[in-house]
Amino acid sequence: MLSSKVTKALNTQIELEASSSQYYLAMASWAETEGLSGVSGFLYKHADEERMHMLKLIKFVNERGGHGIVPALKQPPHKFKSVKAVFEEILKHEIKVTSEINNLVDVTLKEKDYTTHNFLQWYVSEQIEEEALARQIVDKLKLIGEDRSGLYFFDRDLIGITASTEGGAEKGQKN
Numbered sequence: 001m002l003s004s005k006v007t008k009a010l011n012t013q014i015e016l017e018a019s020s021s022q023y024y025l026a027m028a029s030w031a032e033t034e035g036l037s038g039v040s041g042f043l044y045k046h047a048d049e050e051r052m053h054m055l056k057l058i059k060f061v062n063e064r065g066g067h068g069i070v071p072a073l074k075q076p077p078h079k080f081k082s083v084k085a086v087f088e089e090i091l092k093h094e095i096k097v098t099s100e101i102n103n104l105v106d107v108t109l110k111e112k113d114y115t116t117h118n119f120l121q122w123y124v125s126e127q128i129e130e131e132a133l134a135r136q137i138v139d140k141l142k143l144i145g146e147d148r149s150g151l152y153f154f155d156r157d158l159i160g161i162t163a164s165t166e167g168g169a170e171k172g173q174k175n
């Protein structure tokens with residue numbers, strides 16, 4: 001049975017995962033209107049993955065006698081300055097999510113809730129991967145700079161990256 005403190009902290013995380021999903025969905029839609037099919041495909045998939053992270057938390061909370069609350073969400077921005085600005089935002093956002101996950105892990109230790117602590121280890125590893133990938137993409141975009149043909153090849157490369165990480169959303173569901 002979850003303590004009220006842990007339930008509250010998990011519900012805050014549910015809200016953060018849901019708003020991450022909305023945020024990335026808004027970025028995906030913007031990229032699609034810019035004709036960047038590789039970038040938009042990557043971001044649509046990322047939005048799906050964040051939704052799975054939210055679902056996984058809701059199910060866990062409910063299974064352990066709490067109530068996973070579906071949150072109201074603020075409208076995310078719908079215009080972005082550039083692809084580089086988008087991925088810089090993603091990296092910043094993922095760093096913030098990592099720190100929230102760490103705070104959550106801290107709450108479980110203080111509450112001596114080792115089951116939830118164990119459950120959260122999946123999120124800890126996931127954040128390492130997501131931050132590393134976002135950082136790698138931002139570095140690539142820095143190299144490309146203002147070069148339009150570089151951006152064209154980058155967009156194509158992202159199709160490959162999306163395919164190679166295929167199964168991420170399902171992975172979130174299964175674990």
Ligand code: OFO
Pocket residue numbers: 017020049050053093094097126127130
């Ligand atoms: Fe939910 O994994 Fe990133 O934010």
